[in-house]
Amino acid sequence: MTKPLTLAIFQSMMPGGTAYGSWRHPENTAPDYLDVDHWVSLGKKLDAAGFDFLFFADAYGSPDTDDRFFDIRIKDAGIGAADPLVVVSAIAAATSKLGIVVTASTTTEKPQSLTRRYATLDHLTKGRIGWNIVTGSGQAASARLFGEAMIPHDERYLIAEDHIQLSLKLWEQSWDDGAILLDRAAGVYADPSKIHDIHHDGPYFKADGFLTVPPSPQRTPLLLQAGTSGPGRDFAAKYAEAVFLAGGDAKHVAANIADIRERAERYGRPADSIKFLVGVGFITAPTTEEAQAKRGEMLSFSTVESAAAFYATLTGIDLLALDRTKPLGDVKTEQGQSGVERFSGADGVPPATVGEILEDYRRNGVNGSIFVGDPSTVADQIEEFIELTGADGFAIQPYLVPGTYDDFIELLIPELRSRGLMREQPEGSTLREHLFGEGRKRLPREHAGAQLQTPVS
């Protein structure tokens, strides 16, 4: 049975994007990322086309292994990260349906200020904001910048657990429904008995106060997660409403999805309460030959050194210093990032060699799969991938901005709609409704956040 895909657009507020060197293409406007009109115009295009949401990756990091990688990343336009959270309202003001998801780290951000920012944005977007929860990315450099000790991967998930518990309490428990009266005649803006202090005394965060922002359409923003390490999967199973996975081998993706769905059920959540989106590139053209020519042009910008520098940024591991003919093996990553793990550990998938990993990063960028061909060929690839993996949709990784989206909109969308794979417009008005259907503006009853809604006094 065909069901419509959930379709997100993958972006970062960086000059270089996710496809190495593609900024060098004369038609790529990605280097205009510091101009607000760049985002407003992109937002309008995506909104009109009916995509579910625009997703912003984010990290404070830069490669920390070696000066050589630092230099490569700078030349590659892989440095220059700006803060995506502050561009959201400009996009929101120019669009009507498009959701906007922004990454923020539970290690870097305090729950008290993070909840206020997202709650404000949930108002300004009229319920179209989502939070991609990360525990750190480019962590070594980020820790250095923040003058903090490097926190071990598993402890970061303990911090994340405490952070999300406090954040959910602040969003869900601070204000009862109906607290705002706006009674001008009586001079009563809100009912004080319906506003509650949160008392939280966790291992990492303490709070005694309430979220000052009145309840927003979604209260808790749509919660997304990307890590697929053990603790990452467990965190996703408990809290995430959408999970990003890197593309690549379909069996590996399928195994990850099945595992997280199973864990979710153990937390009392229905298996379909999480949408799985796979990071994929799309290169399409009227004919497959033209699409392959575009693919070749894109690869001409991409080097093994760039791929290694990017991998080092994500993981702290210098692949160029290792034997390319052997598997990565026991080299420990600092991250547990999904990008790192797209080769590791799924049953029946042989471990990739260092050389294969390098070539895969060079060819496929951060997200692991690129579908190439005329619209019908690509739509076939999509259907097959969905069938094999059980994924719900894609996070579309651009090779050109806005070229990738123009091709997708003009060529692929008509094909997808004719096959029942894409709606005319997202469902409902809020981002949560786009993913789960009209009427589901708030967290569902079985979610840990909704279960915190017991009134407190």
Added chain:
Amino acid sequence: MTKPLTLAIFQSMMPGGTAYGSWRHPENTAPDYLDVDHWVSLGKKLDAAGFDFLFFADAYGSPDTDDRFFDIRIKDAGIGAADPLVVVSAIAAATSKLGIVVTASTTTEKPQSLTRRYATLDHLTKGRIGWNIVTGSGQAASARLFGEAMIPHDERYLIAEDHIQLSLKLWEQSWDDGAILLDRAAGVYADPSKIHDIHHDGPYFKADGFLTVPPSPQRTPLLLQAGTSGPGRDFAAKYAEAVFLAGGDAKHVAANIADIRERAERYGRPADSIKFLVGVGFITAPTTEEAQAKRGEMLSFSTVESAAAFYATLTGIDLLALDRTKPLGDVKTEQGQSGVERFSGADGVPPATVGEILEDYRRNGVNGSIFVGDPSTVADQIEEFIELTGADGFAIQPYLVPGTYDDFIELLIPELRSRGLMREQPEGSTLREHLFGEGRKRLPREHAGAQLQTPVS
């Protein structure tokens, strides 16, 4: 000699504004503050009229003295603070000249993330962003919310000193001019030799890394400051490019301005390197009689209890519990906020009684002076106040949104322009140029931040 005023618009992202109870007026749109269109439409109006900038006050706090004040503040629409930083880009996208200043606390925010946010916004606004530096506001409740110990007032200025030093290094030293090459043919986005790690090892903040955002038009946002305690004045004298003062007694304002100018000179800065803006309300109408009727209507919404609750929010002091016939005397405020001190300490100004303070807050709101009359009368009051105080302009406190601004624009601006008190449009394109003239996009040489620009390696 007449010189044009610097004119700012005072706002907070709150339902109630600064004039107690004015949200109850049926024409006040202030309660729409969570709607992005409210801000876009206000921004467009102010931009077209030629104001220098829109200023957002901000605080996480709520009154912490007493449940009764908490209830009053909620009924008064004095609670509901959202995050103004995330609405800036929507306003910026819809305007061309208007500066936007946002308050943020050196106690709550980390320099590493704060500098990235403001640098991103300086790009998105094309150089129109400013930072109003506070060390805490509503500090007791904010500390409770953040689960932190209450930090003594003077120590907060030590934190602020360390914070601004690191922030200035990140903005001014991370990237040399000309670092961005954007050479698509050669595949060189930036020159790695022109990007430098900052090594900061201060008493409160440590960092080893660089600001990831490429240099923005102003690099350092325009720096503003509001506190007029001893350490506050010293901080302002060293770093501020504009200082907000509460209105009220002109002699008191004049003494504050003269003192800070003198301190600035001791830091090697010209006396005119700081612009002094006084928080003032304007109620104007075609005739003075009509203006006074508006003033009466506004006062009808305002009670002593509201004023006391607001004062408690700022200071932690319950004026209602004190003898109204006696001076405030030695009761220690937690804050050193300008609003608190508009009665304290200037030579020749007798100490106000508790009752006088209450009545002043009830009548004049947070900022202390309201000019009432027909356009010519108000313009006379303005000229006299400027003459007496040496101030450079005003932060205009609304009683009605957008009514106050409509009246100002339609009635007062023609009068001000005819007297040479207001330009047709702000000077230059960046906020710093609006205040200091075309060409001054960056911090001037004598500023502590510019002196940090010595290249590091």
